[in-house]
Structure formats: structure tokens, C-alpha cells
Amino acid sequence: MEPLKLIVTGPVGAGKSTLIRTLSETEVVDTDALASEAIGKATTTVALDHGTLRLDGHLLHIFGTPGQDRFDFMWEILAEGALGVLLLVRADRPETLPAARNILDFVVSRTQVPHVVGVTHLDRPQVWRPEEVALFLGTPPERAVGFDPRDREEAVKPLVRLLELMGA
Amino acid sequence: MAIFGNLKDISLLDLLPLLSGQQGKLSLRPKRGAELLLFLNNSRITCAKKGEAALPPHRVEEELFGLLDRPEAEFAFHIGDRPDRCLGRLDLRLEELLLKLSTLRDEIQSVAGALPLPDTVFAFADPGRAEGDPELRDFVRLAWSQLERGTSARELAGLLGMPLDRVRYLFYKLRALGVIQPLAQSPRPGRRGIARQLLGLLKRRFRTWSWSH
Ligand SMILES: Nc1nc2c(ncn2[C@@H]2O[C@H](COP(=O)(O)OP(=O)(O)O)[C@@H](O)[C@H]2O)c(=O)[nH]1
Ligand SMILES: [Mg+2]
Numbered sequence: 001m002e003p004l005k006l007i008v009t010g011p012v013g014a015g016k017s018t019l020i021r022t023l024s025e026t027e028v029v030d031t032d033a034l035a036s037e038a039i040g041k042a043t044t045t046v047a048l049d050h051g052t053l054r055l056d057g058h059l060l061h062i063f064g065t066p067g068q069d070r071f072d073f074m075w076e077i078l079a080e081g082a083l084g085v086l087l088l089v090r091a092d093r094p095e096t097l098p099a100a101r102n103i104l105d106f107v108v109s110r111t112q113v114p115h116v117v118g119v120t121h122l123d124r125p126q127v128w129r130p131e132e133v134a135l136f137l138g139t140p141p142e143r144a145v146g147f148d149p150r151d152r153e154e155a156v157k158p159l160v161r162l163l164e165l166m167g168a
Numbered sequence: 169m170a171i172f173g174n175l176k177d178i179s180l181l182d183l184l185p186l187l188s189g190q191q192g193k194l195s196l197r198p199k200r201g202a203e204l205l206l207f208l209n210n211s212r213i214t215c216a217k218k219g220e221a222a223l224p225p226h227r228v229e230e231e232l233f234g235l236l237d238r239p240e241a242e243f244a245f246h247i248g249d250r251p252d253r254c255l256g257r258l259d260l261r262l263e264e265l266l267l268k269l270s271t272l273r274d275e276i277q278s279v280a281g282a283l284p285l286p287d288t289v290f291a292f293a294d295p296g297r298a299e300g301d302p303e304l305r306d307f308v309r310l311a312w313s314q315l316e317r318g319t320s321a322r323e324l325a326g327l328l329g330m331p332l333d334r335v336r337y338l339f340y341k342l343r344a345l346g347v348i349q350p351l352a353q354s355p356r357p358g359r360r361g362i363a364r365q366l367l368g369l370l371k372r373r374f375r376t377w378s379w380s381h
Contacts, residue, residue: 004362055369083359098282105350109289109318112356138349156374163370166363 006159007078007113008049008064009103010088011096015120016064017049019088019149023062023156024051048074079111084162088118089137091127091146101137114166117144118158171245176238181270183243188262193249198241204231207251211262215254222256227329229265234331236273276337283336284321290339291318291351298347307338308347318351 008016049064063078079085085107089100100117107115117137119130128136134144142165147157171187175196187194188211196204206228207215216223218231235241276283284290292315298304308315311324321335328335342348 004366055366055373058366058369060366083362098279102282102285102288106285106288108352109350110287110353112353114355153374156370160367160370163363163367167360167367 004058004060005078005082006060006062007082007085008062008088009066009085009107010118011090011093011099011103012066013093014088014090014096014100015118015149016066016088019086019118019155020049020051020062020064022149022152023053023159025053075106075110079107079113082111082113084159084166085111085113085115086118086158086162087115087137088120088149089133090121091119091129091133092121092124094128097128097133097136104137104139114162115139115143116158116162116165118149119144119146120149122146123148170247171243173243175235175241175243178243179238180232180235181266184262184266187245190245190247191250192245192247193251195244195246196235196241197243198235198239204235205251207249207254208262209250213258213260213262213265215251215256215258217251217254222254224256225258225260228258228260229269230330230334232265233269233272233334236269272334272337276333279337279340282340283333284339284343286322286332286336287320289318289320289351290343290348291315293346293349295347297345298342301341301345304338304342304345304347308342315348 008019010016049062051062053060053062060083065074065078087100087104087107090096104115104117107113117130117134117139119128119133121127122130130144130146131141134141137144143161145158145161148154175183183194187208191209192207194206194208196206198204202219205215205217206213213228216228216231218227223231295308295312295315298308310328311319314324314327321332321339324330325332325335339348
């Protein structure tokens with residue numbers, strides 16, 4: 001069966017590594033045989049967060065990638081056939097929103113991969129609500145999900161929303 | 169005696185004021201690309217050439233802007249040299265040019281993290297909104313056919329011979345004004361089945377989370 005890929009991206013500190021560690025059943029590593037099977041040999045020398053989640057016969061590969069222009073080249077390979085993109089954003093760091101919007105613009109205009117915005121750090125004292133983040137990013141409010149990537153039951157929320165929107 | 173060195177050590181913003189009282193030829197050799205020749209006289213650039221071509225004023229600006237951020241580029245100033253022939257004489261005041269270039273650079277640096285990514289594809293939303301700003305209006309006219317069908321900063325920078333960050337900055341401004349917007353691709357079809365299947369599996373796996381929303 002073709003390996004399924006999920007891409008996790010977003011500004012530094014948004015919770016990408018945490019999410020992948022929480023969801024993953026394998027040790028989170030940056031380079032391994034599974035990774036090269038799913039994204040091609042060329043990229044496996046680049047340090048990517050990588051984890052897997054097995055669901056019956058399906059193996060879901062989860063890749064974390066920093067949202068910076070010097071990693072543009074990786075997107076071509078990562079996005080090819082990917083199930084979806086989870087863009088993570090910190091609710092308490094409005095200064096990272098412009099960078100997040102640039103990542104989303106790139107995803108929307110360069111790939112055919114559907115996205116969901118995961119809004120983290122909602123437990124902090126002063127935060128943007130998920131629908132406010134969606135407004136800034138120019139994406140419909142149902143595409144933004146608040147969640148805590150440190151918690152196993154919470155961590156699955158953005159993925160569930162993605163699948164719900166895709167299956168609708 | 170000669171004034172020579174590398175722009176990575178002595179920035180253009182230090183070099184040009186130094187030369188502004190002199191008459192002569194400034195040669196700039198970037199690591200990649202053709203040599204740029206500037207003929208200076210009386211605090212002005214009177215002629216500029218890249219390879220064999222004489223450059224119009226806006227191209228001189230673009231070239232110098234591209235050299236602002238201390239790239240590797242050898243420079244040498246030859247006092248007294250004059251252009252033997254210059255098609256398209258210029259009268260660019262160095263002081264004004266420097267002021268303009270450094271302002272522009274500061275603007276770009278102030279929004280550096282917010283610049284659109286080089287490969288994001290943008291297209292017109294409402295081109296009329298660029299009319300109020302002469303710089304944006306001119307840029308929009310230059311890029312009209314590309315922005316009608318959709319283009320990236322990288323593609324345009326290549327086509328127009330402009331520095332990539334300059335184009336990203338113009339895109340940033342145009343987007344803020346609602347002149348352009350990212351051109352969305354339609355999502356890859358035919359994945360509804362697998363999505364539903366995975367969703368069912370996830371719901372069985374993760375039980376404690378409430379599924380009502
Ligand atoms: N309080 C709080 N901390 C979080 C949350 N999500 C992630 N973190 C923490 O934020 C820090 C940065 O997360 P990390 O996964 O390294 O971010 P990355 O740079 O996107 O990979 C870590 O210390 C996480 O434990 C959240 O929702 N609330
Ligand atoms: Mg990380």
C-alpha cells in the first residue's frame with residue numbers, strides 16, 4: 001500500500017516536534033529507512049522530524065518541516081501525494097502570524113494538499129482564538145482547531161478535523 | 169594607488185560616499201553575473217554599463233540594490249577614467265540614490281519575516297488598488313501579464329532582472345493593499361474514501377476524547 005504522508009509545519013516553537021512525538025509510535029528520528037521509503041533518498045540527509053502512526057493496514061508517516069524559504073526545495077518532495085498539511089501556530093505569539101500566513105500561502109498556491117491550522121498554547125494568559133487566527137490567515141474558521149500537542153488525546157484533533165473536511 | 173576591495177568587507181553604503189567627490193570609473197564584479205561599471209563625475213553617476221549594455225536609471229537602482237547587503241563582489245575605482253562612448257547618459261545624484269537605497273533596505277529588513285515566500289504564486293485580486301502609489305503602479309504595469317495568470321516573486325525577479333527580495337517586498341505591499349492574493353490550487357480530488365476510512369480507525373483508537381463538535 002502506498003505510504004500515507006502528513007506534513008506538520010509552522011514557525012519555530014509552534015509545537016511541531018511535540019505533536020510528532022506525541023502522535024508517533026516509533027522513536028522520532030530525523031533519518032531512517034521508513035523516511036526514505038516515503039519521501040525519497042535525497043531528502044533523508046536533511047534533518048526532519050519524522051514519526052509514524054499505524055492504523056490497521058495503513059502506516060501514516062508524519063513529517064515536520066520548518067516553514068522557511070530555504071526549505072522550499074523539500075516541499076516538492078514532501079507535498080507529492082501528501083494527505084494533508086497541519087500548519088501549527090502559537091496563539092500567544094501574534095508576531096509569528098505573518099510568517100505562518102506566508103507558509104499557508106505557499107502551501108495553497110503551490111500544492112494540491114488540503115490543510116488544517118492547529119492553534120497551540122491556548123492555555124497561556126493572552127491568546128488569539130482559533131477563529132481569529134483563521135481570519136488573519138485568510139482560511140475558513142472550520143479549518144482552525146485549538147489543541148494541546150503535549151496531550152495524546154488532544155494531539156489527534158487537527159488530524160481528525162482534516163479527515164472530516166476531506167471526507168465531507 | 170587605487171581604491172579596491174570587496175563589498176563583503178566595505179559596504180556599498182560606505183564606498184559610494186567616499187567616491188562621490190571623485191571623477192572616474194567604479195568596477196563592481198559580483199561572484200556571479202556580469203561586471204557592473206559606474207562612471208562617476210561631480211557626485212553623480214553619469215553612465216552605467218553591464219557587459220556591453222548601457223543601463224537606464226531604474227536598472228542602475230536595481231543593480232545597486234542587489235549589492236547592498238554585502239555580497240561577495242570585488243570593486244576597484246579607476247580615478248580619471250571616462251566612458252569612451254555612452255549610449256544613454258545619466259544624471260543620477262549619488263546622495264539621493266543612496267538615501268533611496270538605504271531607506272528601501274531598512275523597509276525590507278523591518279518586515280523581513282513577513283515577506284512572502286519566493287515561490288508562492290500570486291495573481292490579481294484588484295489591480296486598481298495600486299493606482300495610488302506610483303512605484304507600485306509602475307511595477308504592476310511591468311508585471312501585468314504575469315500577474316493576470318499568476319506568478320511567483322522568484323519567477324518575476326528572473327524575468328524583470330530585479331533582486332528577489334525587492335520583488336518579495338513589492339508583493340508584500342501589493343498583498344496588504346489587496347492588489348494581489350495567493351492563487352489557490354484546487355485540492356487533489358479522490359481522497360474522500362481514504363479520509364473516511366482513516367477517520368473511522370482514529371475514532372476507534374482514540375476513545376477518551378469527546379467526538380462531538
Ligand atoms: N504551554 C504550552 N506549551 C506548549 C504547547 N504546545 C507546545 N508547547 C511547548 O512549546 C515548546 C516548543 O515546542 P516544539 O514542539 O519544540 O516546537 P517546534 O519548534 O514547532 O518543533 C515545547 O517546550 C513544548 O512543550 C501548548 O499548547 N501549551
Ligand atoms: Mg522542532
